[in-house]
Amino acid sequence: MEKKYKLTEETINVCGRTLHRIEALSNFNDVEKGDKGGFIENENNLSQDGNCWIYDDAMVYGNANVYGDAKVYYNAEVCGNAKIYDNAEVFGKAMVYDNAKIRNHASVYGDARVYGSAEVYHYAKVYDNAKIYGNAMVCENAVVCGYASIYDKAEVFSYAKVCDYAEVYETARVYGNAKVRGNAMVYGDAVISDNAKVWMDAKVRGKAKIFDNVRIYDNAKVYDDVVVYGNAEVYNNAEVFGSAEVYGNAMIYGNAFVCGHAKVCGNAEVYDNGAVYGDGLVYDNAEIYGDREVHGNEKVGE
Secondary structure, three states, X not given: OOOOEXXXXXXXXXXXXXXEEEEEOOOEOOEOOOOEEEEEOOOOXXXXXXXXXXXXXXXXXXXXXXXXXXXXXXXOEEOOOOEEOOOOEEOOOOEEOOOOEEOOXXXXXXXXXXXXXXXXXXXXXXXXXXXXXXXXXEXXXXXXXOOOEEOOOOEEOOOOEEOOOOEEOOOOEEOOOOEEOOOOXXXXXXXXXXXXXXXXXXXXXXXXXXXXXXXXXXXXXXXXXXXXXXXXXXXXXXXXXOOOEEOOOOEEOOOOEXXXXXXXXXXXXXOOOOEEOOOOEEOOOOEEOOOOEEOOOOEEOO
């Protein structure tokens, strides 16, 4: 097999390893014969097949492998047992290491880090100072940026976006057009989907399911087996937990809480120190506020 590149005598030392700058031996893709590329430790780091290439001062070493039509450029670093392949790109000052995989048309750039056994694939983008690690997966058209962290076995996919300082971890999933941002945290088996948004210092955990056009923000907490959907909002210091349901255009805010098997729906509002629990039902245009409590089988509506 005719080789497309060779190792030159120009070397650098990285972590006790000697890396060689590469030089193209033929024309392919946007590379011309004689072009100098980035640095590799040996030929196992960059395939002699396909259009894959390492540009600029990028480095690939250890057992890392770049193949297919993948590109690594600028000052990116790929090491450990990481694999970059298909049409994936890693650039900027991004680092991919351990057993991480970047594939398909995915892009990792800026100062992003992908490590552990994490995978980024399809058309997903990870950039800025974002971190993807553990067994986390970011795929399809998802975007993770800012200082966001996705880890453990969490998944972010479809057109979802996680940014700022948000964290998604354990086995949580964020997908659809959902957005998690600010200092928000989504964890446990929680699911955020559709056009739902979780931001500021809100926390969603347990087996909570948040979907449709729901908004969870401020210091709100939603957890356990809760389901929140429709155009509902939970904010301020409100809490929704147990097996409660909040839906329609309902709003839970202030220091209010909804729990047990309670339901709040329609245009109802629960706020101040209001509470709905047990099998309580608040519906239509009802307002529960002050220290008012709805519990047992009580139903309040207008």
